[in-house]
Amino acid sequence: MAVQVRKVAQDTYLLDCGLDPFFSMSNIAYFLDDDLPALIDPGSGTAAAELLDGAGQQGIDLKRLSYIVPTHIHLDHGGGAGYLALRLPGTTVVLHPKGAAHLTDTSALVRGARLIFGDDFEKSLGAVIPVPKDRVHVVRDGEIIRLGKRELKVVFSPGHAAHHIALFDSLTKGLFCGDALGFLTDSMPDVPFPVGLSPFDPRAYAQTIDKLASLHPEVIFYAHHGPRTEVAQLIGKVKEVCLAFDEIIHQGIAAGEDDRQISQRILDYSSALAQQAELPVFARVGISGYIQYYRNHPSGS
Numbered sequence: 001m002a003v004q005v006r007k008v009a010q011d012t013y014l015l016d017c018g019l020d021p022f023f024s025m026s027n028i029a030y031f032l033d034d035d036l037p038a039l040i041d042p043g044s045g046t047a048a049a050e051l052l053d054g055a056g057q058q059g060i061d062l063k064r065l066s067y068i069v070p071t072h073i074h075l076d077h078g079g080g081a082g083y084l085a086l087r088l089p090g091t092t093v094v095l096h097p098k099g100a101a102h103l104t105d106t107s108a109l110v111r112g113a114r115l116i117f118g119d120d121f122e123k124s125l126g127a128v129i130p131v132p133k134d135r136v137h138v139v140r141d142g143e144i145i146r147l148g149k150r151e152l153k154v155v156f157s158p159g160h161a162a163h164h165i166a167l168f169d170s171l172t173k174g175l176f177c178g179d180a181l182g183f184l185t186d187s188m189p190d191v192p193f194p195v196g197l198s199p200f201d202p203r204a205y206a207q208t209i210d211k212l213a214s215l216h217p218e219v220i221f222y223a224h225h226g227p228r229t230e231v232a233q234l235i236g237k238v239k240e241v242c243l244a245f246d247e248i249i250h251q252g253i254a255a256g257e258d259d260r261q262i263s264q265r266i267l268d269y270s271s272a273l274a275q276q277a278e279l280p281v282f283a284r285v286g287i288s289g290y291i292q293y294y295r296n297h298p299s300g301s
């Protein structure tokens with residue numbers, strides 16, 4: 001699919017590579033034009049290759065790129081970082097320390113991808129090419145990355161993944177939230193759905209929501225949906241859904257229910273919330289990490 005390019009704020013471009021083949025979610029990267037341009041969430045290896053070829057035809061010259069910034073290393077966000085680093089030798093890949101470990105040695109990442117997506121996942125998601133260690137910049141929480149007229153503040157945002165980072169942009173007052181504030185889709189545009197593939201930490205996820213809210217962004221740049229300005233409403237909603245999931249799972253575990261029964265309760269709740277019978281695929285698969293966490297931490301420890 002051709003890359004769609006859309007200007008969404010001053011010197012900020014949304015690059016849409018179409019739907020993810022497994023979860024039917026939009027694959028979105030953001031290009032921040034500046035003296036030292038940055039690409040946030042390059043996507044899978046397949047998406048990154050499409051970006052490199054397709055964005056240039058629409059006026060986005062990724063050959064000028066300085067920084068590649070995956071919010072986390074799940075393949076739909078950071079799987080293509082190594083491919084881009086290889087093709088764009090002047091770039092630096094910005095990563096959380098834990099993410100850096102798994103993108104410089106990708107063996108565990110590839111093993112996990114085979115378990116989730118199957119042995120032939122590279123056919124659709126592309127090869128996971130390691131990033132050379134000397135091309136990685138490991139960040140700390142609160143670090144400022146200066147691009148020129150704008151600064152990106154790195155915000156550690158664990159929960160969805162322990163190595164997740166979000167970026168607050170001084171120019172747009174926007175927050176690039178990765179998967180830390182739920183998934184929004186065209187079919188559920190007002191219900192950010194917390195997705196918890198294992199290992200997932202719902203308590204850290206809820207704390208991260210509060211931490212990101214305290215930055216008071218004026219716009220949220222969702223990784224699978226695009227920019228939204230109803231910030232308080234959407235953050236309030238994702239928190240509400242998280243608390244409801246917590247309660248449903250605790251009640252189910254206390255009643256001795258199995259994972260299938262608890263999942264069904266969450267799906268019933270979510271369907272009612274989304275006011276539709278059919279939930280997106282990720283809503284069905286994204287509950288497992290939630291339940292597993294609370295089975296492993298029954299006393300709330």
Ligand SMILES: [Zn+2]
Nearest residue numbers: 072074160179
């Ligand atoms: Zn993710």
